[in-house]
Amino acid sequence: MNEFKTGGVAVPVIEKDEAKVDHKIVGKPIPIVDGKEKVTGQAQFVNDIKLPGMLIAKILRSPYPHARVINIDTTLAENLPGVKAVITRDDTRGEKYIAMGPPLSDRYPLVMEKAKYIGDEIAAVAAVNESIAEEALRLIKVNYEVLPAVYEPEEAVKEDAPVIHEDRDSNIAMRIARSYGDPDSAFQAADYVFSDTYVTQVVSHAILEPKGTVAHYFNGKVTIWTSTQAPYFVRKEVAHILGMPEGDVRVKEIFSAGAFGARSKVCDDEAICALLSRKALRPVKLVLTREEEFKTTRVRHPYHIDIRTGVSREGRLLAREVKMVVDNGAYNYLGPAVLGYSTFVAASHYKVENIKIDASLVYTNKQAGTAFRGFGSPQVTFAIESQMDDIADQLGFDRLAFRLLNAHESGFVTPAGWKITSCGMKECLQKAYDGVKDLPLDSGSKVKKRGIGLASSIHISGVKLFKEGDYSGAIVRVAGDGTVTVFTGAADVGTGSKTTLVQVAAEALGVSVQKVSITTMDTDQTPQDIGSWASRIMFVGGNAVLRAAKLAREQIIKTAGAALNVDPEDLDIDQGVVFARSNRAKAMPIGDAVKLCNTRIGDWVMGSYHYDTPAEMINRQSGVANISPTYSYGAHGALVEVDEETGMVEVLRIVAAHDVGKAINPMIVEGQVLGALAQGIGYALTEQMLYKDGKLLNGNFLDYKILTTADMPQMEVSIVETMDEEGPFGAKGIGEPGLIPTAAAIANAIKDATGVRFKEIPILPEHIVEALSPEDI
Amino acid sequence: MLINFKLNGDAVRVDVAGHVTLLELLREEFELLGAKEGCGYGECGSCTVLVDGQAVNSCLMLAAGVNGKEVETIEGLGGPQGELDPLQQAFLQHGAVQCGFCTPGMIMSARALLKENPYPTEEEIRRAWRVTCAAVPAMPKLSRPLRPSAIFRGRKSK
Numbered sequence: 001m002n003e004f005k006t007g008g009v010a011v012p013v014i015e016k017d018e019a020k021v022d023h024k025i026v027g028k029p030i031p032i033v034d035g036k037e038k039v040t041g042q043a044q045f046v047n048d049i050k051l052p053g054m055l056i057a058k059i060l061r062s063p064y065p066h067a068r069v070i071n072i073d074t075t076l077a078e079n080l081p082g083v084k085a086v087i088t089r090d091d092t093r094g095e096k097y098i099a100m101g102p103p104l105s106d107r108y109p110l111v112m113e114k115a116k117y118i119g120d121e122i123a124a125v126a127a128v129n130e131s132i133a134e135e136a137l138r139l140i141k142v143n144y145e146v147l148p149a150v151y152e153p154e155e156a157v158k159e160d161a162p163v164i165h166e167d168r169d170s171n172i173a174m175r176i177a178r179s180y181g182d183p184d185s186a187f188q189a190a191d192y193v194f195s196d197t198y199v200t201q202v203v204s205h206a207i208l209e210p211k212g213t214v215a216h217y218f219n220g221k222v223t224i225w226t227s228t229q230a231p232y233f234v235r236k237e238v239a240h241i242l243g244m245p246e247g248d249v250r251v252k253e254i255f256s257a258g259a260f261g262a263r264s265k266v267c268d269d270e271a272i273c274a275l276l277s278r279k280a281l282r283p284v285k286l287v288l289t290r291e292e293e294f295k296t297t298r299v300r301h302p303y304h305i306d307i308r309t310g311v312s313r314e315g316r317l318l319a320r321e322v323k324m325v326v327d328n329g330a331y332n333y334l335g336p337a338v339l340g341y342s343t344f345v346a347a348s349h350y351k352v353e354n355i356k357i358d359a360s361l362v363y364t365n366k367q368a369g370t371a372f373r374g375f376g377s378p379q380v381t382f383a384i385e386s387q388m389d390d391i392a393d394q395l396g397f398d399r400l401a402f403r404l405l406n407a408h409e410s411g412f413v414t415p416a417g418w419k420i421t422s423c424g425m426k427e428c429l430q431k432a433y434d435g436v437k438d439l440p441l442d443s444g445s446k447v448k449k450r451g452i453g454l455a456s457s458i459h460i461s462g463v464k465l466f467k468e469g470d471y472s473g474a475i476v477r478v479a480g481d482g483t484v485t486v487f488t489g490a491a492d493v494g495t496g497s498k499t500t501l502v503q504v505a506a507e508a509l510g511v512s513v514q515k516v517s518i519t520t521m522d523t524d525q526t527p528q529d530i531g532s533w534a535s536r537i538m539f540v541g542g543n544a545v546l547r548a549a550k551l552a553r554e555q556i557i558k559t560a561g562a563a564l565n566v567d568p569e570d571l572d573i574d575q576g577v578v579f580a581r582s583n584r585a586k587a588m589p590i591g592d593a594v595k596l597c598n599t600r601i602g603d604w605v606m607g608s609y610h611y612d613t614p615a616e617m618i619n620r621q622s623g624v625a626n627i628s629p630t631y632s633y634g635a636h637g638a639l640v641e642v643d644e645e646t647g648m649v650e651v652l653r654i655v656a657a658h659d660v661g662k663a664i665n666p667m668i669v670e671g672q673v674l675g676a677l678a679q680g681i682g683y684a685l686t687e688q689m690l691y692k693d694g695k696l697l698n699g700n701f702l703d704y705k706i707l708t709t710a711d712m713p714q715m716e717v718s719i720v721e722t723m724d725e726e727g728p729f730g731a732k733g734i735g736e737p738g739l740i741p742t743a744a745a746i747a748n749a750i751k752d753a754t755g756v757r758f759k760e761i762p763i764l765p766e767h768i769v770e771a772l773s774p775e776d777i
Numbered sequence: 778m779l780i781n782f783k784l785n786g787d788a789v790r791v792d793v794a795g796h797v798t799l800l801e802l803l804r805e806e807f808e809l810l811g812a813k814e815g816c817g818y819g820e821c822g823s824c825t826v827l828v829d830g831q832a833v834n835s836c837l838m839l840a841a842g843v844n845g846k847e848v849e850t851i852e853g854l855g856g857p858q859g860e861l862d863p864l865q866q867a868f869l870q871h872g873a874v875q876c877g878f879c880t881p882g883m884i885m886s887a888r889a890l891l892k893e894n895p896y897p898t899e900e901e902i903r904r905a906w907r908v909t910c911a912a913v914p915a916m917p918k919l920s921r922p923l924r925p926s927a928i929f930r931g932r933k934s935k
Contacts, residue, residue, distance in 0.1 A: 031869045032872075032875075034877075035868075035869040035874050035877075036861070036869070037877070038876075038877025039851075039861065039865040039866075039868050039869055039877075039880055039881075039884060040852070040854070040855065040861070040865065041810065041811020041850070041852055041881040042811070045813065045878060047813070047814065208815045208821055208823060208876075208878050208879055209813070209876075209878045210815070255876070255878075256876065257876040258875070289817065290815070290816040290817055290818070493876065494875045494876020496875065668872070671872050700816070700818070700820065701820035709902075709903045710904055712903075
């Protein structure tokens with residue numbers, strides 16, 4: 001390739017053996033099934049809900065990072081005309097959210113004794129309109145005793161640091177220290193040992209739709225519409241906080257604008273909204289402002305990582321030691337799970353048999369971290385993959401060959417117990433590298449230096465990190481008119497999972513996509529599903545739908561076989577017609593077969609399946625478990641141009657190769673990867689939440705720089721298909737992987753261009769200018 | 778204050794308070810919910826509608842400002858039987874829609890751009906969206922639909 005330009009995207013490249021592909025619907029880039037609602041503005045999000053008598057809620061938050069709440073006087077607020085309910089800690093049962101379960105539970109729906117970060121929820125108001133609710137907040141009098149606060153983990157672990165959660169001995173929320181193999185001997189045996197320190201920043205999910213909930217308490221039950229990835233967790237937590245049976249809490253799916261992990265467990269608004277509705281006996285809407293969304297919702301945990309790697313003369317990775325200190329913020333949310341997953345990635349990325357881990361999660365008086373696309377992997381992958389390049393360079397190895405030598409293959413079992421089945425790691429690395437290796441490195445300018453970088457990732461497709469397991473349920477119903485309905489508990493948070501699940505059902509039943517409809521999830525009506533996170537819906541939800549559809553199909557085939565006097569083995573279904581392969585004249589519409597199945601109980605055939613993955617439950621003691629049913633691989637090649645005078649980095653091109661098992665819908669796969677790339681580039685170069693004394697300084701879209709269309713490089717998504725044996729039609733997850741190796745690929749490209757290794761992200765222009773300036777200037 | 782304006786082709790007359798924004802008027806008075814509030818201060822573009830053919834952030838414009846003007850929202854697009862506008866169709870077909878929250882704003886921005894410049898280059902498309910999109914994961918794909926939209930308009934783009 002001699003010429004390229006920046007901007008725009010290329011059509012995804014799918015290379016596969018056409019001969020073995022015999023799908024009619026799976027593998028096709030069909031438009032999303034709920035797209036018409038979205039392009040016409042008819043798709044209703046939480047803030048679009050209007051119910052008769054609905055009140056508007058607002059939250060009073062702590063202005064202090066650490067303060068004891070002495071007393072709260074709500075009298076004036078309650079007496080303000082138009083105010084229908086005010087709630088404080090006195091309106092709760094004094095129970096913590098379950099979150100990750102005791103002893104990790106650490107958070108109340110409203111502050112009990114102490115506010116622990118600026119923004120902690122003190123009280124909430126529901127009023128007939130927004131301005132009265134805001135005025136009521138101003139009328140609530142709170143007496144605080146301001147306490148000393150800590151903002152950085154290194155301060156927080158000191159002996160004399162104020163303890164944030166007083167029922168604990170220290171500010172260490174969790175520590176994981178363990179070894180795999182014999183790292184000490186392996187380090188001694190290594191020909192070379194490399195030690196480096198990497199630092200990553202706090203970033204915001206920056207979800208365009210502010211978090212919101214509508215709750216309607218009526219006749220002893222509460223119905224909730226909320227933007228969430230985990231309706232069943234929300235149900236469980238709200239029931240717990242309100243002291244109600246789970247069955248009396250109904251959570252209904254509504255259109256939701258992304259979530260990226262921030263909404264993968266209960267947030268803050270759901271229970272508060274439900275408490276207000278129960279007190280006011282009216283429907284209540286609570287939608288955060290953009291400022292609240294930035295300052296009070298969860299973030300990605302910042303990491304301080306020391307990594308030591310032992311390498312043999314031949315370039316084999318022999319030992320790895322990773323120390324991580326992670327700023328948890330004020331509460332656990334999913335911090336312990338994120339930390340745990342980081343340690344598994346540290347013990348699984350590339351083939352390294354001897355591993356030593358020491359990871360600490362430390363409370364500080366800042367807004368808390370939680371899941372964010374990649375779940376603790378982007379941080380660790382940034383460290384591992386940056387160091388991989390430096391090792392290759394110092395030992396004179398080719399950067400690609402060094403990676404390929406240490407790459408996974410099918411059959412490999414990582415020290416953390418991850419059993420590798422389908423594996424496209426080497427193919428992804430090769431494709432990513434091939435996509436950038438021949439691009440011109442001469443910018444035509446003396447001050448603009450170009451370089452290419454490479455980095456890879458491994459990720460789960462579902463996970464058994466929680467005691468609930470890793471399951472999805474589905475019911476597939478075929479009606480006498482030949483239409484199909486898929487009942488799924490999986491909420492589509494904008495990823496397109498509804499569409500891919502429809503494709504799976506349509507393919508399995510031999511009907512067109514137009515004949516299949518899919519329900520919106522509703523905890524009262526749809527099968528249970530643990531949630532839309534961990535890149536799991538395609539794999540786990542897809543398997544549930546596939547198996548349910550097959551159960552329905554079996555009944556139809558059997559009945560049609562008897563009616564047509566054909567061996568059911570000889571029957572197939574295509575375009576909604578059941579036919580004999582040996583004699584196409586023997587055929588009947590699928591709906592007619594359905595009617596014959598069930599003449600006494602109506603014109604339906606149903607298949608129901610509860611799929612729990614064959615993965616192993618996490619073992620927190622040993623740190624060894626095959627926590628995911630399969631693993632997705634990815635590799636990114638990046639070409640960057642660095643202006644050595646201004647320090648500006650322009651990403652010119654990214655080639656993202658991903659092993660998705662089988663792309664059920666390549667257009668959706670591409671969308672997932674492109675979106676993740678946008679977040680990954682921001683993570684590498686522009687995004688950073690800045691705090692002073694626990695106060696967020698840049699909580700708006702002007703000062704917190706996420707990428708826009710104008711900033712995007714030329715991007716190519718290369719889909720690698722490895723046909724996973726357990727995956728539905730061979731598919732694996734792709735929700736998160738596109739973000740994971742991006743920052744490392746860019747950092748490596750910057751080093752290739754400038755010769756300077758940046759070990760801290762974001763890599764800002766001032767860092768580059770400073771690093772490249774001669775010392776005497 | 779009593780104002781008159783055209784809303785998606787219909788003449789309307791409404792009494793608005795001075796502080797009410799165009800977005801509030803559209804969403805609360807007319808129940809046109811396609812335009813969304815993503816930030817409330819003109820940075821995300823989810824609330825984009827057209828006023829006299831120009832794309833505006835309706836969260837920043839006071840409702841009184843549309844007196845005597847023509848306002849077009851996402852709900853005004855498409856045919857009388859619910860047929861999609863070619864631009865809406867193009868967004869769908871090219872996978873430029875993910876969660877759909879900002880999609881109405883995106884489509885209205887694109888519509889304004891095409892009114893002014895029926896055959897934009899890719900660079901012009903990207904620049905036009907500079908301030909109108911924020912966290913949309915699919916945004917790089919959004920430059921694609923505009924090319925075919927020019928074709929739908931009956932002429933071939935370069």
